[in-house]
Amino acid sequence: MNRYVACIMFEMMQYRRSDIDRTQDFIKMEHNKHLCPTLQKKCEEIFDSLKKYHRITYDIQGPRDMGTDVIIRFEEKDETRFICFQIKSEEDLKKKGYLKTLKSQFFDFETHFISVSDYYILLCCDGKQNKEKIRLIEGEFAKKDKAHVVEPEFALTFLRLNRIHIDALIKSILGHDDVVLRKALTLVSHLTPNERGVTYYLIWARTYESKQQISFEELVDSPFINKLYEIIPDYDREWFDEDEIFDDEEYEDEEEWRKEFELRGLDQTSRLSEDLNTLESDFITMDRGTKTFQVILEHVLPLMTLMIDGQIRYSYTGDDLLEYMMNLLGPMKGYEGPIMDT
Numbered sequence: 001m002n003r004y005v006a007c008i009m010f011e012m013m014q015y016r017r018s019d020i021d022r023t024q025d026f027i028k029m030e031h032n033k034h035l036c037p038t039l040q041k042k043c044e045e046i047f048d049s050l051k052k053y054h055r056i057t058y059d060i061q062g063p064r065d066m067g068t069d070v071i072i073r074f075e076e077k078d079e080t081r082f083i084c085f086q087i088k089s090e091e092d093l094k095k096k097g098y099l100k101t102l103k104s105q106f107f108d109f110e111t112h113f114i115s116v117s118d119y120y121i122l123l124c125c126d127g128k129q130n131k132e133k134i135r136l137i138e139g140e141f142a143k144k145d146k147a148h149v150v151e152p153e154f155a156l157t158f159l160r161l162n163r164i165h166i167d168a169l170i171k172s173i174l175g176h177d178d179v180v181l182r183k184a185l186t187l188v189s190h191l192t193p194n195e196r197g198v199t200y201y202l203i204w205a206r207t208y209e210s211k212q213q214i215s216f217e218e219l220v221d222s223p224f225i226n227k228l229y230e231i232i233p234d235y236d237r238e239w240f241d242e243d244e245i246f247d248d249e250e251y252e253d254e255e256e257w258r259k260e261f262e263l264r265g266l267d268q269t270s271r272l273s274e275d276l277n278t279l280e281s282d283f284i285t286m287d288r289g290t291k292t293f294q295v296i297l298e299h300v301l302p303l304m305t306l307m308i309d310g311q312i313r314y315s316y317t318g319d320d321l322l323e324y325m326m327n328l329l330g331p332m333k334g335y336e337g338p339i340m341d342t
Helices: 002-015 022-030 030-048 090-094 098-112 131-141 154-160 163-174 177-189 193-208 214-221 223-231 237-247 254-260 267-279 300-315 318-328
Strands: 056-063 070-076 079-089 116-124 147-150 285-286 292-295
Touching: 002 030, 002 070, 002 116, 002 147, 002 163, 022 154, 030 056, 030 079, 030 116, 030 131, 030 154, 030 163, 030 318, 070 318, 079 090, 079 098, 090 098, 090 147, 098 116, 098 131, 116 131, 116 154, 116 223, 131 147, 163 300, 163 318, 177 300, 193 267, 193 292, 193 300, 193 318, 214 267, 214 292, 223 267, 223 318, 254 318, 267 285, 300 318
Parallel strands: 079 116, 116 147
Antiparallel strands: 056 070, 070 079, 285 292
């Protein structure tokens, strides 16, 4: 189990890039008062989630010296190993000689720690206003094997991950070889985020609310469905195949591509109706007489199994359970979840 610790932490650090404009939030965050405690808490939440799979021996220590701010100590094959973090706030980077100080801290770290898996430098600053400083720091540590410079967009996402995102990401990493997870990924790989969300909702209603059929009006009135369609822009289906478009060099640049796929401007009811039509026969059936929908359980058993696992393992219910499913089999373009709301 412990061999996954360093891998999971690395994946968490690269989980999702925030909008660079949001990194202005770092300007009002102080190194010791806000950033260090938040980082320590986030590490503790990650290990709390890991413990739901296996017993693991670890210790997380707060603000330190010896070139580190936060230290994770864990046991791996009867050997004590460390993951260390150094935070650079907006104010830190304003100080004269900030780069010299950072290099000195890294040297201090190397002197005191031998069995280190990774050393993370979190740049918690305004990404736009500090582009040159970020570039210099990345260049300075590019050849340091164990050093990872975490850009502000990724640092902000990491510090604002909630437990649902953490649990879902850990499940996806530890379940990489899980046949159920692989089958579930195959089932939804061709679906847009909206279509996935509707499918999960119908499974949840059947499994936990004992609703054999559900009407269109009930779907429209669902808070989860409303939130889903509010978050996800109304792009054409091909918008979600952006990578394929650029791989085929069909469009010369992103601006040209975006002009092609303007928002369509359909209302939620029309969008939901389209998605239900797409899902029909593969995942759901419609009773034309009563105008109700029913999920085809034998076609979605892997998805139902993962949902039940999320409920049992993490005690998620209702919208939290649906949110977990959206992130477990994602993250997907067009669906960002509540990261920035925390």
